[in-house]
Amino acid sequence: MNKTVGIDLGTTNSLVAIVEQGRPRVLSRRDERLVPSVVGLSEDGRIIVGQTALNQFVLAPERTVRSIKRKMGTEETVALGDRT
Amino acid sequence: MSSPGVDPLNVLEIDEPDTDTEQKTPGLEVLSQEVRRVGRELFRVSRTSERNQQICEEAIAQLSNALAQVSEHSAEAVFQAKAALCQDLFAVVDSLEASCDTAKNLLKQLDGKRAQLDRGFLFQFSKARQLRADWVECVKVMSQWLEGQQLLYQRVMTVLQSAGVRSIETLSRPFDPAFHRAVSTEPRRDLVAGTIVDEELKGYMLDGRILRFAEVVVVKNE
Numbered sequence: 516m517n518k519t520v521g522i523d524l525g526t527t528n529s530l531v532a533i534v535e536q537g538r539p540r541v542l543s544r545r546d547e548r549l550v551p552s553v554v555g556l557s558e559d560g561r562i563i564v565g566q567t568a569l570n571q572f573v574l575a576p577e578r579t580v581r582s583i584k585r586k587m588g589t590e591e592t593v594a595l596g597d598r599t
Numbered sequence: 600m601s602s603p604g605v606d607p608l609n610v611l612e613i614d615e616p617d618t619d620t621e622q623k624t625p626g627l628e629v630l631s632q633e634v635r636r637v638g639r640e641l642f643r644v645s646r647t648s649e650r651n652q653q654i655c656e657e658a659i660a661q662l663s664n665a666l667a668q669v670s671e672h673s674a675e676a677v678f679q680a681k682a683a684l685c686q687d688l689f690a691v692v693d694s695l696e697a698s699c700d701t702a703k704n705l706l707k708q709l710d711g712k713r714a715q716l717d718r719g720f721l722f723q724f725s726k727a728r729q730l731r732a733d734w735v736e737c738v739k740v741m742s743q744w745l746e747g748q749q750l751l752y753q754r755v756m757t758v759l760q761s762a763g764v765r766s767i768e769t770l771s772r773p774f775d776p777a778f779h780r781a782v783s784t785e786p787r788r789d790l791v792a793g794t795i796v797d798e799e800l801k802g803y804m805l806d807g808r809i810l811r812f813a814e815v816v817v818v819k820n821e
Contacts, residue, residue, distance in 0.1 A: 546682070546808070557776065558793065566812075567776045574774060574781035574793075574817050 525552055526584045555579035556596040682810055685764055688755060689803065689811060695752040696801070702745040709738050759803075767802035767813040769795045778802060780812040784819035794818045 519534040528549040532541045541548045547566065555568035556578040563571075572579045578596045592599050713734060767778050774781060774793045782799050790796065795815045802813025 546679070555776075563776060570776035570780040570812060571774070572781070574784055574819060 524584060526582050528552055551581070552584065553579060553581045554583070554595065556598070560596070678806060678808070681762055682805055685759060685762065685803065685805060685810055688759060689801075692752065692755055692759070693800070695748060695755065699745060699748050699752060702741065702748065706738060706741060706745065709734070709741075713738070763806050764810070765804045767804060767809075769798045769802070769813045769815050771795065774815065774817045778804075778809065778813060779815045779817075781817045782814045783816045785816050786820050787818045788820065790818045792818050792820050 521532045521534075521539070523530050523532075529552045530541055530548055530550065532539045534540075544550060544565065550565040551569040553565065553568040553572065555563045555571055555575070557563050557571075558575075558578075568579055569581070572581065577594070580593055580595055583593065586593060713731070769779065772795050773791075774795055779795065779802065783797075785796055787794075787796060795817055797816035798813060799816065800811075800814035803810045
């Protein structure tokens with residue numbers, strides 16, 4: 516069965532909603548509906564997202580990307596650790 | 600009653616005399632029609648039974664799913680209610696911790712000052728000695744107040760722990776963004792990078808889920 520999914524990609528936070536029985540429902544992750552729009556690389560090279568990624572921003576800004584929405588559509592290359 | 604070994608379908612033919620063929624034919628026809636009718640009825644009943652069984656199975660599956668959902672939702676509702684209560688209590692715990700820390704620091708300062716004054720010239724006089732005695736009494740009262748605050752803190756923590764709340768370990772442990780939030784960094788050559796050296800705010804978990812991330816200071820050597 517196909518599901519309709521809507522994504523609100525915000526500069527700071529994002530959320531995802533689906534339509535169930537004709538009604539929209541915002542999905543929650545670990546009780547949080549708003550997910551910080553942040554992606555990062557953990558120390559062992561795993562991709563981490565949301566609050567977990569935001570938690571390491573102060574410690575490892577070179578391994579964490581936030582406010583990516585502002586750069587979408589531009590030519591700018593974003594580095595995430597040793598990846599681009 | 601047919602005898603053993605005799606085919607019951609052939610009983611009529613065996614029992615009927617051969618001479619009465621004119622009467623047998625309409626009897627067989629009626630019986631045949633009855634058999635067909637019963638067969639059709641049986642088929643219809645069988646189809647209805649199959650359909651009913653299918654409806655029952657679907658209903659049982661739906662009920663089972665609904666029960667599982669209700670169970671899941673009620674477990675989640677219980678968790679959310681506990682989490683909300685714990686969040687409210689964290690504010691109390693934080694305040695108690697802060698007041699205890701402030702009182703400890705103040706007592707340490709008062710103790711230091713008293714030691715300085717003991718060595719001073721002024722305490723040779725009776726009024727000054729009275730002042731010193733009042734000071735000592737004040738420190739004693741404050742120590743007792745601090746003890747009460749600490750007991751209150753322990754009691755609230757016991758309530759939280761009995762509800763399943765666990766503190767997140769921080770000091771001297773490696774930073775883990777799944778449990779800790781880095782709020783500051785500190786250069787420390789004597790420690791491995793990524794080690795937690797201070798805790799700004801206690802973190803808590805309930806039933807394996809994060810209620811509040813621990814806010815920590817982490818070693819970072821440039």
